[in-house]
Amino acid sequence: MAGTASFVQKLGNSVKKVSDSRSSSWWYNRHMRAASRAVYLRIPLVDFVLEVRDARIPMSSAYWQLRYFPSSSRNIIVLNKMDLASHSKTKEWMAYFKEQNYTSYAVNSHNKDSIKQFLNFLQAKVRDLRRNACSSTTDTTTVMLVGLPNVGKSAFANSLHQIGRVTALEKGKLKQAKVSPHPGETKDITSLKIASHPNVYILDTPGILSPEIADVERSSKLALTGAIADSLFDPSDLARYFLSILNLGHEYKKWENILKLDTNGNEIMNDHTQDLVVSAVRRALFEEISAFKGNLEDETDMVQLIEAQFTTLRKVFNVNSDSFEAANNIVSGKLINLYRTGRLGHYTLDNL
Ligand SMILES: Nc1nc2c(ncn2[C@@H]2O[C@H](COP(=O)(O)OP(=O)(O)O)[C@@H](O)[C@H]2O)c(=O)[nH]1
Ligand SMILES: [Mg+2]
Numbered sequence: 001m002a003g004t005a006s007f008v009q010k011l012g013n014s015v016k017k018v019s020d021s022r023s024s025s026w027w028y029n030r031h032m033r034a035a036s037r038a039v040y041l042r043i044p045l046v047d048f049v050l051e052v053r054d055a056r057i058p059m060s061s062a063y064w065q066l067r068y069f070p071s072s073s074r075n076i077i078v079l080n081k082m083d084l085a086s087h088s089k090t091k092e093w094m095a096y097f098k099e100q101n102y103t104s105y106a107v108n109s110h111n112k113d114s115i116k117q118f119l120n121f122l123q124a125k126v127r128d129l130r131r132n133a134c135s136s137t138t139d140t141t142t143v144m145l146v147g148l149p150n151v152g153k154s155a156f157a158n159s160l161h162q163i164g165r166v167t168a169l170e171k172g173k174l175k176q177a178k179v180s181p182h183p184g185e186t187k188d189i190t191s192l193k194i195a196s197h198p199n200v201y202i203l204d205t206p207g208i209l210s211p212e213i214a215d216v217e218r219s220s221k222l223a224l225t226g227a228i229a230d231s232l233f234d235p236s237d238l239a240r241y242f243l244s245i246l247n248l249g250h251e252y253k254k255w256e257n258i259l260k261l262d263t264n265g266n267e268i269m270n271d272h273t274q275d276l277v278v279s280a281v282r283r284a285l286f287e288e289i290s291a292f293k294g295n296l297e298d299e300t301d302m303v304q305l306i307e308a309q310f311t312t313l314r315k316v317f318n319v320n321s322d323s324f325e326a327a328n329n330i331v332s333g334k335l336i337n338l339y340r341t342g343r344l345g346h347y348t349l350d351n352l
Contacts, residue, residue: 003297003299007220011216011233014237043065048075049066055079056349058348078145080156081151081152083108084340084347089348119195140201142191153204154177187206247296252345278343284312313334
């Protein structure tokens with residue numbers, strides 16, 4: 001897309017450099033190779049493979065190892081973090097997957113009802129499988145979660161375990177997959193029970209990136225959504241890429257109400273957010289875009305707007321630092337954190 005191209009290129013190139021050189025032990029170390037192999041070997045052995053993807057990037061977050069297996073009705077694409085993606089685009093993606101003969105299901109791992117619905121859907125699949133199975137020797141169904149780092153596999157596994165029909169004793173306090181905002185936290189395969197009679201176990205696995213990522217656009221999207229460790233690139237490159245997406249999208253238009261005044265000329269705080277920093281950030285971004293007269297399809301103009309937004313955000317976040325670069329990095333970290341927690345709107349980065 002014009003207007004974002006140079007930001008995509010810059011971020012994507014730094015990701016690519018790390019991946020190509022393999023200089024980073026974070027990217028693909030010995031432990032990951034072993035984990036990757038362990039996951040790969042289990043894929044044909046389990047009853048269901050749930051491929052967890054990030055709903056914001058339904059295509060870019062596809063799990064590369066599955067390419068080596070024929071597609072099957074036992075594979076289900078789970079679009080997690082649906083709360084962060086555009087609702088209408090998630091629907092379009094699901095229709096697309098259906099057309100391609102894939103089963104997909106969108107979830108929010110932090111939402112109890114969403115998990116309950118998914119459990120019902122999965123139980124029905126398990127019943128079908130057992131009905132059709134020639135031998136009914138095993139009374140245990142295994143479901144394995146696979147996917148890139150940070151798509152929410154562990155959060156999803158924990159929620160299924162907590163909400164699934166299992167006794168209090170079985171919801172053992174020690175059994176909890178570790179959830180973290182940083183990619184690469186799950187190191188081993190963990191099994192959690194999610195249903196009884198018949199028993200269903202879910203296997204949470206470490207997320208592993210493909211050893212090399214060639215496509216810069218895909219790299220940038222993975223970086224922005226958090227699948228690649230932030231320490232591998234410049235935070236302000238991430239923030240500039242995000243701002244270029246925000247400036248070209250429609251989400252910010254929903255913030256117009258923040259600017260409205262009541263009959264006495266006072267600002268009406270009616271954007272339903274308790275968080276004053278979030279309101280202030282939305283207001284600042286909205287005002288900068290609205291006042292901008294340039295053409296956002298033009299890269300030079302886009303850069304100009306983004307730099308103006310950085311200047312305003314330094315004030316909003318109250319960042320004073322000796323160096324301009326350090327200040328921008330702090331602003332970037334804060335902005336990206338707001339984006340990743342859904343407080344700056346819903347964005348689906350992959351287009352059909
Ligand atoms: N907004 C939102 N955040 C989620 C969701 N699922 C997971 N997360 C967050 O995403 C981050 C990564 O989750 P984690 O389960 O550790 O990912 P994993 O590396 O795939 O196991 C954590 O900060 C989670 O709280 C979701 O459905 N919605
Ligand atoms: Mg994990």
